[in-house]
Amino acid sequence: DVQLVESGGGLVQPGGSLRLSCAASGFTFRSYRMNWVRQAPGKGLEWVSYISSGSSNIYYADSVKGRFTISRDNAKNSLYLQMNSLRAEDTAVYYCARGDSVTGAAFDYWGQGTLVTVSS
C-alpha cells in the first residue's frame, strides 16, 4: 500500500526555521512527482511546492518563495521541506502529496499531515 508519513512539525517562533520530512513507501518513489500542500486551521487547501521526480523542476507558491526549499532523496524515499523565516501565517497542517502518474496534475495520495505552529 502507498504510504506517506510526514514528520518534523512543531512550535517555532516567528523568524525561526523548521525542516519537514515525508517518508514514502509502497511505490517507486523516484518515479513520481511530489508536492507539499498546507491547510491553515479552519481554512482551505493551499499548494506550497512541487518537485519533479529527478529534482530538475521545482516550483513554489509566491507566499513561500525565497523562504522555503523543497528537496528529495530518492535513495532514502524521502521528501523534505526546509522552512526559514517563518511567519504566523505559515501556521498550518502540512501535507505531502504524490502527483498522479497520468497527468501529474492531481494529487493521488496524501500523508496524514504534520502541524506547524508559528508563535511567540
Place this chain on the structure above:
Amino acid sequence: EIVLTQSPGTLSLSPGERATLSCRASQSVSSSSLAWYRQNPGQAPRLLIYGASSRATGIPDRFSGSGSGTDFTLTISRLEPEDFAVYYCQQYGSSTGFTFGPGTKVDIK
C-alpha cells in the same frame, strides 16, 4: 494567476439525495488538469476525480465529473454518510502552478 470559485459555499442535503457542485475558473483551464477532492473532518483530502471526468482508483461510480473551459461540475448521484464533507476543486497550469478552490461544504439537512 487562475482563480477558482466554488459554489455553493454550503449545500444542505439529505442522505440519498443528489449533489451538484460547481467550480468556475477565471480563465480557461485544460480539462486534463482539473481535479476534485473530498476532505472529511480531521482527515487528509482524498482524490475523487482527475482530468475533469476520470474517477480515481477505488472511487465509487456515484461520483462523476464533467465540464470544460471555465466551468466544471462534480455530481454525487446518491449521498452516503461519508459524503458529508468539504469538496475542493484544483487545477494545474504550467505558468500558474497549482490552485485550489475555496471549497464547498456538503452538510446534512
